[in-house]
Amino acid sequence: LVAQYNQIIDQIKTTAQDASFNGINLLNGDSLKLVFNETGKSTSTIAGVTFDPAGLGLSKLTAGTDFTDNTSTNNVLTALNTASTTLRSQASAFGANLSIVQIRQDFNKSLINVLQTGSSNLTLADANEEAANSQALSTRQSIATSALALANQSQQSVLQLLR
Template sequence: MNSINTNVGAMQALQMLNATSKELNATQARISSGLKIASAKDDASGWVMAQGQRAQIRALDAVKESLSRNGSVVDVAMTAGESISDLLMELKEKALAASDPSLNTTARRALNDDFVAIRNQIAQSIRNATFNGVNLLNGSRTSIAALANADGSDTLTVMAQNLSLGGSILTLSSGAGFASAMSAQGLIATLDSSISNISVAMARLGASSRALDRHTTFIGKLQDTLEVNVGRLVDADMAKESSKLQALQLKQQLAIQTLSVANRSQSFLLQLFGR
């Protein structure tokens, strides 16, 4: 019904235009940001879920840093331990050579000087096996622990291996040396025991290093999965949104045309009544 006082058609057209413009703005915002849920206003429950998973992803960054830091501590200890193992073999070689009864005193003394220098190098290697203030070989620690999950309730423990001279692993004393063939012979069994023990100790550290590496890989995959889940929750379907944008732009144009026609109709009625 046409009315001079109320232009129903124009009102309906304006309502349609306003609704279309609002939807168009929302679609353009989704395309611009790439997100269908950019804030809690868009979808409260979806936003809360996404934020929770984002928080977990960031917490797992701290876990990876802890794993990496502790992995470096273990790597430094293993490098030193492998070097010490080689030095122990050199010590055995010197002791074995010095155990030869036919060797003269001067030659045996030279071998002992080499032996002492290598022994001191072992002690220095133990002291220097430090990363970030942590040393797994000098007896200052019994273990270290790396974060294993996002809430800090679980850890991965690495047991220290005390390689101090005269200890349970390196049974060779810190003052070991020889002045005779007999004393050199007596060191061979001690060195054999130390070589065997350090091999076991390095195997333990190697197993711990592999465990840290495996867990680091797992944490990375877990983060990737969470990132995908967040994307499914909040990312816009760009193809769908682009198609919707075109449809809304056309709908907006039609609404503008409809409003224009409705306004012209009102003007026509006014002309009929001489207004």
């Protein structure tokens, strides 16, 4: 039983050491700073914890001295219960931080969609405005040409009357 317990302690240590992502290990004391906007003014820092066996208040047992009587067994159970409570509490804190990050991620995705739609609408509006301006210019040129033709025609009519 002592050997199995000590193996589990070793697994806890290995798991805590290997629980890193992008070089940050929240279970080994690293902190994670999240920046939510381009100016860097909106941030959140997630504090890391040390959850190796020592950080959880757990230590290896010695064969022949631990688990030999009720007192030593109760001490081990108390340490395990305390470690379990600590883990649950920190899991809850990490879960709350995850919720904040997910809400902010959803907000940022919505903001990106709004900005992209606005950009597309502005580009489309500019194209429509330029098409309307081009049509107006073409119409003005056509009217000017017609006016010149009419003026020329009326001059020709006056000349014919005078002849």
